[in-house]
Amino acid sequence: MSKSRRTIEILIQQGQLPIEHAESAALALEVYPSNRSWRVFFDTAALVIGVVALALSLVFFIAYNWLHMGKLGKFALVEGALVITIIAYAYLAFVQKFKLIQQLLLLVASIITGSLLALFGQVYQTGADTWQLFFAWALLITPWVIIARLPALWLLWLGLVNAFIVSYLDTFLYLNAPAFIADNYFYQDSVQIAILALVNFIALNLWLATIDSTSNSTPKTAPHTSKTKLHWSTYVVGLLSTYLITYLAIAHIFINTDANTITAPITISSLLLWAGWCGFMFWRFYKRQLDVLMLTYLCGSVIAVMMFWAGEWLLQGDNAFSYLMLAVLLIATSSVAVLWLRSLANRDNEAPLIARGDYE
Numbered sequence: 001m002s003k004s005r006r007t008i009e010i011l012i013q014q015g016q017l018p019i020e021h022a023e024s025a026a027l028a029l030e031v032y033p034s035n036r037s038w039r040v041f042f043d044t045a046a047l048v049i050g051v052v053a054l055a056l057s058l059v060f061f062i063a064y065n066w067l068h069m070g071k072l073g074k075f076a077l078v079e080g081a082l083v084i085t086i087i088a089y090a091y092l093a094f095v096q097k098f099k100l101i102q103q104l105l106l107l108v109a110s111i112i113t114g115s116l117l118a119l120f121g122q123v124y125q126t127g128a129d130t131w132q133l134f135f136a137w138a139l140l141i142t143p144w145v146i147i148a149r150l151p152a153l154w155l156l157w158l159g160l161v162n163a164f165i166v167s168y169l170d171t172f173l174y175l176n177a178p179a180f181i182a183d184n185y186f187y188q189d190s191v192q193i194a195i196l197a198l199v200n201f202i203a204l205n206l207w208l209a210t211i212d213s214t215s216n217s218t219p220k221t222a223p224h225t226s227k228t229k230l231h232w233s234t235y236v237v238g239l240l241s242t243y244l245i246t247y248l249a250i251a252h253i254f255i256n257t258d259a260n261t262i263t264a265p266i267t268i269s270s271l272l273l274w275a276g277w278c279g280f281m282f283w284r285f286y287k288r289q290l291d292v293l294m295l296t297y298l299c300g301s302v303i304a305v306m307m308f309w310a311g312e313w314l315l316q317g318d319n320a321f322s323y324l325m326l327a328v329l330l331i332a333t334s335s336v337a338v339l340w341l342r343s344l345a346n347r348d349n350e351a352p353l354i355a356r357g358d359y360e
Contacts, residue, residue, distance in 0.1 A: 044100070048152075051104045055111040062119070071123055078116050085109045103150040110141040110153060114160075131167035134160050151211060151233035158203055158237065165196060190251055190266050194273065197244040201277065204241045207234045208284075235293060241277075242297040249274035249301075250308040278302065292345050299337035306333060 011017035058081055062074055069077075089105040092098050114137045121133060138160040145157045169192045211231050252267040278298060285294040310329055314322040 047100070048104065051108055052111075055108040058112065059115050062115075074119055074123065075116075078112060078119055082109060082112045082116065085112065103148045103153070106144040106148040107150060107153050107156070110144055110156060113137060113140050129167065129171055131164050131171060134164035134167060138164060151231060154211075155233055155236060158200075161199065162196060165199060166192065169195065187266065190248070190270060193244055193248045193251060194270070197241065197248050197273070197277075200237065200241040200244055204234070204237045207231075207237050230291060230294075238294055238297055242301050245274050245277045246301040246304050249305045253308050253312050274301075274305065286344075290344060292341055295344065296337075296341055299341065303330070303333045303337060 012019060058078065062069065062077065066074075085105050085108050089102055089109070092102045092105070114133075117133055117137055117140075138157055141153075141157060141160075145153050169188075208230075211234060248270045251270065278301065281294060281298040285291040285298070307326065307330060311326055314325055316322075
């Protein structure tokens with residue numbers, strides 16, 4: 001429930017707002033999206049979709065006409081598009097107009113840079129590893145990422161970093177890792193996922209510290225009644241971090257049972273890392289500043305890990321009672337999680353708004 005709608009309800013309950021004027025108050029406080037809001041939304045969405053489609057069309061055009069274009073034509077097309085994009089950004093930045101278009105131009109330039117690197121490697125058959133492409137791409141666009149401060153561009157950069165780590169570890173673990181890691185797929189998978197989970201956990205904290213600026217304005221006296229307003233990109237990074245750490249906690253289940261005694265130390269370490277992540281999420285998004293969606297990620301991770309490990313222990317044989325126990329466990333844990341999350345949401349919505357200082 002939005003703050004504006006909750007305010008109207010409180011004013012009606014206190015008798016300060018007649019019920020016949022509630023609709024007018026809702027329109028004035030923009031409880032419902034106005035025509036202008038819809039126009040701004042569609043204008044922005046169309047602009048972003050069009051710019052990204054234009055950048056991708058360059059890649060598809062070259063791929064479709066690969067056999068009918070020479071080397072010079074391919075490079076001239078890509079490099080020309082890159083130069084035009086940079087010149088357009090420099091001009092808009094100089095006149096200090098159209099901030100969103102400036103950011104989108106840097107996004108397009110970043111996409112074209114990757115296309116240029118891939119084109120160079122394909123034309124001259126450099127034989128470079130895949131990780132080198134992603135590393136060079138992420139490195140070259142780093143200044144633009146910092147300048148643009150566009151969350152979508154930050155996500156592109158983070159995706160390239162993740163792709164670089166995966167590709168590099170695929171090569172490194174096979175060639176340079178110790179024998180006990182190079183010869184064991186479980187060790188390789190665990191190391192990769194642990195590194196990715198750590199990188200994205202750091203990224204989540206950087207997102208919270210830089211992109212989201214509401215954390216410093218939290219009233220310390222009422223941590224359970226302070227709703228955060230995190231940026232949408234923060235939730236994307238949080239979801240990625242949740243997936244990786246959850247997969248790390250259950251990776252042991254997907255190996256052969258004969259190797260359980262060998263992989264026990266890594267399994268215990270993975271579960272300890274997952275428990276530490278759960279503790280951080282609970283502290284950050286419940287104790288310090290409430291965010292129901294992030295706590296939903298936490299609940300989903302806990303339920304998934306519990307169900308996978310319970311299935312590992314109960315489903316040793318084809319036993320109908322074991323399936324019944326798993327079903328009961330799933331229903332029970334899901335119900336408890338839903339009730340807890342709903343109580344948190346209601347507690348935040350039903351807190352005295354004037355006491356919180358939201359509408360002073």
